[in-house]
Amino acid sequence: MESTEKATQTEVKVEETSTPVVESEIKAEETSAPIVQIEEIADNDDKAKEESVGEKSNMVDDVKYQENTLVLEKFDNEIANEIGTIIAELAKERNHVVTVSVRLANGLTVYQRSMNGAILSGETWLEAKHNTVMTRSISTLGLFASGKTLESLKLNGNYTQFGGGFPLKVKNAGIVGSVLVSGLYHVDDHNLIIEGLNAYLGTDVPLINEDNYK
Template identity: 30%
Template sequence: MSNEDDIARVKRQEQELVLERFDEEVAFALGTSVRERALAEGLSLVVDIRTWDRQLFFSATAGTSADNAEWVRRKINTVRRFQRASYRMVLERGEQPFSPQSGADPADYVIAGGGFPIRVTGAGIVGALTISGLPGRKDHAVAVDAICDHLGRPRADYALPESAP
């Protein structure tokens, strides 16, 4: 797959992986599934699920640190401001920090995979499911897999190839 193919696949993920509703119960189900996967696979990661005004789920597994929570905060800001998966930003722009002219201070925004927009039918993007602790492409995949599982969609239909182009 080319970089353009990956961008098209992430756009498809963003458009089609839409929840009928999003509330505390859905956030808990999504977050719990990510945590259980992390424990089963021995993944060191942080998962944060939120609406724009409050955090609904947070969990950290062994091997993570406060740095992961900081990466999550910056990825969430990127998803909120640009209304797209933070990994799509990586594919479109590379992982270089935002320029000073962008107004997106690198202390508060980051171009790195793992932040995925939570889109609700009839409401649009209302929050983010964010992962930190793995390489960015894998952080993104864990988030997408969780939403696929929640929606009962086959992961393979939405997965990016294992390695970047």
């Protein structure tokens, strides 16, 4: 999960696309599993805060490779639900306390599912990640790797430079939406998305291992 800095939600105005709009499917795990303590989840945020700021050129290249390789042939709401379900099932199998969301470029949430223990502040982070992906046309981890800060980009707390937001690209069409994960350490949020897209596309794009850039 990302840093604990507060971010207020904002409505991002993005030009409406021709993607057909259907009623959003919001799913939530409904079991009697114990709720994870918020303090434990907050520890993951603090890790992101402790990251040193400065360009990590190899990570920049590796994330850019992921963005340019994990490209869809087509995209619609059914595909959005399929991708979201794959990622959510991976999280469920590993008992990850996360929320997974897939949104269109215009901000419509097509798929969302929260695991047991997920907290409300995750919604704020999902919004911030989507805003960043659509405004900067880059994954949020890509922005983190660049070493650029929100302040230097004149962005406020409605955006974030921590991982867990990834652009959904369609061949010859560009970015049509975003896939988002919130709840883990931010690099792990990002990697869960990459695993899900690999599973959907049948690719084997390497995950990001921070130890490779130290």
